[in-house]
Amino acid sequence: MTVGSAPPLWSGRFRATTVGLYFLSALFAFESFAVATVMPVVGHEFGALSSYALAFAAPIATSVFAICVAGVWIDRAGPGPALYSGVAVFAAGLIGVAAAPGIDVFLAGRAVQGFGSGLAGVALYVLVAVAYPETFRARVFTVLTSAWVLPALIGPPVAGGLADAVGWRWVFAIAPLPAVVAAVALTPARRRAPPSDDLPRTAPPLRWAAAAAVAVLAVGVAGQREVAGWPLLLAVAVAGVCWSVPRLVPIGTWRFAAGLPAVLSARSLTGAAFFGAEVYVPLALVQFHGFTPAHAGMFLTVSALAWFAGSWIAAHVSALSDAAVRVRWGTATVAVGIGASATVLRPEVWPAVALVGWSVAGLGIGMVFSSASVLLLDYSPPERTGTNSAAMQVNDAAAQSVWLCSGTVLFAASAAATWGFAAMFAGAAVVAAGAYAAATRITASSSMP
The missing domain is CATH 1.20.1250.20 (MFS general substrate transporter like domains)
Incomplete structure (x- = not known):
């Protein structure tokens, strides 16, 4: 691969795809920074500061399982189904979080969010491969990187301002619509990615994905040192990661x-x-x-x-x-x-x-x-x-x-x-x-x- 001159990524036949990639990545980034900002407010409102770690560990764990599901699914059916399903699931998780009457529903919504972002995240990588020439790839990944810069700068103050002005729930409630719009913009690229009839024979069994997800969740919970017997839990969790992830x-x-x-x-x-x-x-x-x-x-x-x-x-x-x-x-x-x-x-x-x-x-x-x-x-x-x-x-x-x-x-x-x-x-x-x-x-x- 060489870095050479190329037509602008933001114009011509690449415009819709580049816009969709950018805004969907930026939305995932904004939610990542926003939840860190509003989580103390959520914890106090629900009286559940002890569940603070789970709000971050749960979506990471479910995303690990979803990533493995998406890899096999995309190679068999193309990136479209995983992308649209991922955005839909991500949006459903956001709505569940925004409407949560208590911490249990909030955590469930966060887990659903993680599953959706895992599906869509793999699909975005595959879209880069199918939608752009090889010599464009480094520039496209620069676009994806830039999608995290603006949320890093404005995500915390915007989320904090929304929480102060209209409540923390709106930080999650406003996101589903732009997620759907960004996914629609990726339709032309998705159509250029036909399904494959050759499913990889070495696709890992999903039981290892489930084991890895549970192990990563346990690592996150044990690392907070707030549960009884956390040293043993951490040791078992790390061993679980080392046992499952290499597969x-x-x-x-x-x-x-x-x-x-x-x-x-x-x-x-x-x-x-x-x-x-x-x-x-x-x-x-x-x-x-x-x-x-x-x-x-x-x-x-x-x-x-x-x-x-x-x-x-x-x-x-x-x-x-x-x-x-x-x-x-x-x-x-x-x-x-x-x-x-x-x-x-x-x-x-x-x-x-x-x-x-x-x-x-x-x-x-x-x-x-x-x-x-x-x-x-x-x-x-x-x-x-x-x-x-x-x-x-x-x-x-x-x-x-x-x-x-x-x-x-x-x-x-x-x-x-x-x-x-x-x-x-x-x-x-x-x-x-x-x-x-x-x-x-x-x-x-x-x-x-």
Whole structure:
């Protein structure tokens, strides 16, 4: 795959598809940021702060199962049924959440939301493969990345404003209509993706998907340390992830086998490293430099912009036309950026040093995620695009859940001492180094079969 000149993605026959991809991705992003903003209000209203963790863990778990369902379904029937079913289920979940009379219905609605977003998320990846020429893919993934930037900037204040003005329920109630409109805009692309008569014989049994979903849910709940016997639950849950997820991804993924398995490993470990450090950057700024939470949160806004910049560079800089090279550079950049960001633990070091470091990390993950997505499609024959896309997303969810929750437990044991912060940054840097090791096993895109 090479990065070259191409007609505008926002005009001609690509306009409707690009608009649909952008707005549906942006809607998923907005809901992700919005629920984090209004969840404290919901918890207080229902008197159920003990269920706080489930509001986030439940949709992740159901999305894991839905992703696996979508992969096989799409390879057999094309992306259309999974896309439209996913949007419909996502919208139904939103309506259920908005109308919830209590926490039980609220959590059920969140779980339904997760299932819908899992179905639609895989379909969006496959639509990129069928709707655009190969040389467009890096630019399209830049569009998908940009769809998360605006919600990152305006999602929390808009959601908070809606909750204050008309109530938190409207944060969820207004979303179904734009979701349906965005899905309709993708109709032309869906029609260019005929069903396949060749169902992959290696499609993983759904029992492993169900086991992975339960294990990821248990990891999220145990990681909050609010249930009796949580250490045992966490240990069993992590073992469950390690037992089930390798059966849902290409053979050799967890040992960095050359080719597609290495692509999945590099992307998943990069995400785990980045998000594993991101959790502690604002907290360190507050604790060691006296920042307010709002000012500390600006660091995350800067990293979101850097993420987009990394994706843009991957798509437009001709010197980085080989996606395999971009993944290697990106993983190394994330490791360096996390290391530089650890200076935030030293009160005598100017916080701008950490800001630059975290921006470098954001630049690196932007390069890795978009480039790994391009490589995934390059490696996948048409009849396996859905299955492989699902494998990538499941592996991402597993790696990030296990690392985040394990890190949370270790950090809690430190009682927020300096050594606890240092352990989190050091661990994230080691995970990023593992991502680089996986990246070196990726075949150059020019030599792919």
